[in-house]
Amino acid sequence: MVRPPQAPLPLMLALLLAAAGASLVIGKVWLPPVVLFDGLAAPKPNLAWLIVTELRIPRTVLALMVGATLGLGGAVLQGLLRNPLAEPGLLGVSGGAALGAVIAIYFGLAARFALVTPLLGIAGALAAGALTFLFGRSGTLTLILAGSAVSGLAAAGLALALNFAPSPYAAYEITTWLLGSVAEREWSQIVLCTPFILAGWLCLAATPRGLDALTLGEAQAESLGVNLNMLRALALAGVALSVGAATAMAGAIGFVGLVAPHLVRPFVGYRPSRILLPSAVFGALLLLVTDIAIRVIPTSAELKLGVLTSLIGTPFFFWLVLRLRRLSP
Amino acid sequence: MMLCNDVLLLMMVPKDRIASITYLAHDAVEALLPGADTGVAVNHGTAEEILLQKPDLILAGTDSAPMARKLAKAVGARVVEVEAAHSFADIRRIVRQVGEAVGEPGRAHVLLAEMDGNLAWLASHQPARPLRVVAWSGSQAVPGRGTLTNEIIAASGADNIAARLLDNRYGSFGLEALLAAWPDAILQGETRWSGPSLQDAQSMHPLIERYWHGRRIAYPDAAYACGLPQSADAAIALRNLYRELPAGRLRW
Secondary structure, three states: OOOOOOOOHHHHHHHHHHHHHHHHHOOOOOOOHHHHHHHHHOOOOOHHHHHHHHHHHHHHHHHHHHHHHHHHHHHHHHHHOOOOOOOHHHHOHHHHHHHHHHHHHHOOOOOOOOOHHHHHHHHHHHHHHHHHHHHHOOOHHHHHHHHHHHHHHHHHHHHHHHHOOOOHHHHHHHHHHHOOOOOOOOHHHHHHHHHHHHHHHHHHHOOHHHHHHHOOOHHHHHHOOOOHHHHHHHHHHHHHHHHHHHHHHHOOOOOHHHHHHHHHHHHHOOOHHHHHHHHHHHHHHHHHHHHHHHHHOOOOOOOOHHHHHHHHHHHHHHHHHHHHHHHOO | OOHHHHHHHHHHOOHHHOOOEEOOHHHHHHHHOOOOOOOOOEEOOOHHHHHHHOOOEEEEOOOOHHHHHHHHHHHOOEEEEOOOOOOHHHHHHHHHHHHHHOOOHHHHHHHHHHHHHHHHHHHHOOOOOOOEEEEOOOOOOEEOOOOHHHHHHHHOOOEEOHHHHOOOOEEOOOHHHHHHHOOOEEEEEEOOOOOOEEOOOOOOOHHHHHHOOOOEEEEEHHHHHOOOOHHHHHHHHHHHHHOOOOOOOOOO
């Protein structure tokens, strides 16, 4: 048996810390680190202190949470469905969250209470997860099919909201929200979503033993005493809670959940249980670095996070396909 | 099929000469000429409606002109293509153009004289210290140089900070740049419009609520989207609102 190379987790954590530090210093408004430190020591409030504590720290925290959630969700679903193409949005949860948030924008509720968007987004994700579970709980294939159906339903709802948008401005707001971003979210919104994300992580953290057994096949896993229905329910609840809350905060951010597990597999081996944590850490790193790149790339209109992850993610994906073609006979 | 043209049309000719206006015009009419469109037929820019209403003249926007020409041939109508106005000079041009097209050059002259009178009054009553303002309702599509909003702000005697921050006509800058620029007041567009006001109803980032409380000015999106003689009234309304702002510079 080939031993997988040593887990590069400490290296990734060090990179993550460095990226988090950079994320506090780098922004559209360039303030030299000296000015930043002076600002933190000077009487408050002042510009540097406001920018760091009210804008850059929440943005960094959110990028880390959303990235980790997507990486973890992708790794769990790829294990559960035994499908390398699985990504966190596959079960309709992201679509449900996006639809909930868009409903808040559509009816103008978002303009009155800042917390309505994440609340309705989370409600949408949970409803979508429940619907997927209701129809698809009997097996892997039915779960995927039910997930596609729910995703389709949510996409139809989004298209309907754009179709009947009360004004061009509302349509514009909906489309830009859907592009995905972690910029300028309020602390109160982050505080609201954190318990849901943590609860989701807990559910997902209970799945590794079952996922390992599942690599042998469904019948073998059941004979090893794994309750597959329970495992599916846990994974789906975890994804609905964490990915749902993450999407409700940040909009649709593609490819991180799909790519992160693939990129850590060569380093940590192919057992699902060994991939979860590195994939979460790598997802966080990937999203944070992308978010820093957005601030550095000079664009006249703000480049949205979801757009850049998709742009970067696609070539990675082609590379994966080529690698799979080389590996398979 | 271009709502700004329709508002202009409602000011130029009596209702019985109007075959139809676009359904999109209603909000703008409510903001600028309340009630002026009651009883006027609407169209949705479809061929069937045009064939049914058989107009003699179609006022088209730049985007809808090709389609309008095709339809016009079918009903034997004339097409006049009216560009969107991004400055007071543009407004003078299109008002004269539409006035000629509908056979009311005198009415166009009266409307423009009124506008130029308002602009002259504004120019002769400049505030001692120009306020630094920006039209910012979230980080997207902030109007900079070359936009009608910029012209209205300039005419109102204020300094649009977006004109210096952006290279494009419309651009985006986030809260970081807004904090660093530290404007005296923030203008925010409203879709549903009930008159100019200092607004605090619309929820924004807590930083905006904290520091620009009482310094947020609501304006009707529709009025700033259309270059019309009323654009000078919009500038006067802005000037009057500046007086309601808290005195002195904004402090941390």
